Amino acid sequence: MTEHALVVRARRALTPEGERPVSVVIDDGRITEVLTGDDAPVQAERELRLAEDEVLLPGLVDSHVHVNEPGRTEWEGFASATRAAALGGVTTLVDMPLNSVPPTTSIEGLKAKRAVAEGKLAVDVGFWGGAVPENSGAGTTGILSDLWAEGVFGFKAFLSPSGVEEFGHLSPEQLYTAATAIHAFGGRLIVHAEDPAVLDSAPAASGRDYADFLASRPDEAEHAAIALVIDTARRTGVRAHILHLSSASALPLIAQARQEGVPLTVESCPHYLTLAAEEVPAGDTSYKCCPPIRDSANRDLLWRALQDGLIDCVVSDHSPSTPDLKDLDTGDFGTAWGGVSGLQVGLSAMWTEARSRGIALAEVVRWMSAEPARVAGVPGKGSIAPGLDADLTVFAPEETVRVEARSLAHRNPVSAYDGADLFGRVRRTVLRGSDIGPESTDGRMITRG
Template identity: 45%
Template structure:
């Protein structure tokens, strides 16, 4: 079957349906799942044997950086990497592009730049920055998935962090819209006034971003969430300590969700070599004991989803020559490897394939209101499929990386779980290292919920 061709049916001995893995045939019509049948033969179907067939992954935390910083990444390279990783939908962050997605005009510019460049479907977050509250409802009408803000310096000047006053103004605009506000939940506190020690030691950087920064930020988020009853979401939780705060707020009625990332679940501070700045991200990778607590919270349903937070840059910004953690750009590239990264650890900790779908596809689709057609294998849903071998291992090599800049802390690692093929709305977009010649991804503009008239 040729890449780019339309698939009418997919058969496997291992199709994940609900929590059950069994032989089945998925019939596809007009890009949607039409029917799921018990094992049978169909002319022209794609028979993948014992490979697992699951819903495509929805990665709702990806920094594509286009327009403005395409030397860091761009839609063409990012979405090819996504397809190679079994990701069929990404949601683009409002930074680090120039301009950032903080006005209706900038959002339209982003859409123009992304046109004819996406190998997978792409939705878009807007941003909340000081003084842009009047732009929020127009951006909701235009189809953004929701908004992101920072409670600490974002790392780029064009996306300043918000004050208490900005947050209240934004919350008032978002009330009744059904939209969601995402928080980079770190705050400057007294303990972080200066970095001391050898800047090439990871511990020096780690001490400069202690858990209390996340604790204090999340305390503010929970109070706002309860006060305004606007959906709130904490991105890239690295510390397990605020989980009690989050649970208390939820019990009190806060519509609050939280994600963690593949790097917090796969990497730990004790194993980061001196000067290995490819491991730097914010919040930081913490210790092994903290990591185990994150896994426990994930298993207990206290963390809702797992994402990549793919945040690439050019190699020079990582300051590899000096190995200075304090000066290096904070961000990790992993968009292509989320599924095997997660499965390599999760499979040893008693997680099932159904948990992978829940944490990497269903919950992420729910966050950005795509869950009526993305993230599940069921009639009427988009025929977005990842076909993969959860038992096969591979080594992460530079030649096999499809995002633009190849620097990643996972180079040389052996991972479990090989993506064999990716189907997007019934079209074969990736198979065994090869891509569909033309990008077939669509822009996903999110349909509005209730109270449309008020917008």
């Protein structure tokens, strides 16, 4: 009998064929076989057998993470972000092109990212490029094709101010120019969809009342911007992706576009699916993000869209900052930095909410592993299947966890989930067949497949 490097045996494993007992055979960091039964005859140098209360999951793929290094490493960095990811069951993340300095909007910016990430990664990391006015006008789109050739997964654009000066937003004309260029080389355009004119006409945010902040980012801002993205994708043929959908008002637009065959995918985030506007405490700016967390009725509609397939995947949009920028002392939603830190707790938060709705763990895991890998084009990730990387998560779904922001591996102790009691603990994460430990730096920089 051939001796293999590792066999992982689990009474419960979530595979593409469904939940079942398996023996997962691993060689050279990849899954060689997935045998039915946790007692299948396999000879291996090492054996990992899961406990009765544990479920074997594929490593999660989080395609929306702001690492911020270089330039704003005090907000978050590759070492802290990838460590938090591993503790949350995430074995692959894709870094957003802002809020680092320089942003990933040029070859030089990409090289700067890769240089500072070297030797710091606990999990595998890929990079998005950015579409900004400097590379999305007439005669400048060659920068986008150069970034694509270097292996970025696609290009992020804002339709309204991003919050940082070095990453400008696109006008409708610039969006069309960028989309045309990106479609020409087969790329992907991912969009923060809020309409600046609607935002400008809304009441300004200020003070400690979350309802006032919510009024400053109305549903209409997402609705109008998503309509523009759909029209642009329809006219150019570009593969378009809506980032962090928070407003259910846009779901009919998305459904119609899908029926027409517009190449459109959509993500949402744990904070939109597990939190609600009416539950946000006055002055607690850890909940501030853009677009905003909306009410529980809206949340119910997002869950229905997930189950119906209108929303493809769930990713964190981990967007941290230092505590002083969140204005926790004043609790002013108008001046606080917008972003929720949720990289480490997303799986438990989603499972807690799904469990209360009677939704199976397998669905949650699919939305957070196979689907983001598919949508972002991450190769070799997202499923327990032969030929893929042996990236695995050992999860105890019935164990309860009290979230303490100060104990999370995020660089700064700010979390909208602070004090929450959640179901599900990640007990172990495995990257290409090796345990991710506290000092692991075996993560690789990956490129588009």
